[in-house]
Amino acid sequence: MAKLKNESQLLKKAMEVGENYAKNRGYANFASTDSSKDKTECLYRLLVNDQLIQPLAIDQENGVNMKHKLALWIARQLPKDHPLLQ
Template sequence: MKKLDNEKELVKKALRVGSVYAEKRGAAKFEANDSAADRMLYIYRLLVHDKLVQPLPEDQVSQKSIQHKLALWASRLD
């Protein structure tokens, strides 16, 4: 897995856009005290469920791989 040049910014964008997507869809309402890790996992699972991202094999799901997947997704939004 090759790290993207601006992966950190893309992950922030994915959290922002993914949170709005989940709330508009009626699937979640995130609170201010929800951790970023929990938000990332939920957004990843929602995007996989909606077939917007390809799922990772269950044994390869980790914080780092989820961040990378969300960054790739965010890079394709524009």
């Protein structure tokens, strides 16, 4: 698994876009007390359920790989000239 350039910023953007997507799908807003780990897993599972991303192998499902998968997802959604992809 190769780390993406600007992966942490891409993950932040993915969480923002993912939360909006979840809200539009009818999911209640995340509580301010929800951990980042819980938000990441919830968004990952929602995107897998909606078949927007390929699921990880069961033995590869962990926080680091889920974060990487979300970063890859948002990187593919952004326009080619977006500053985070430079």
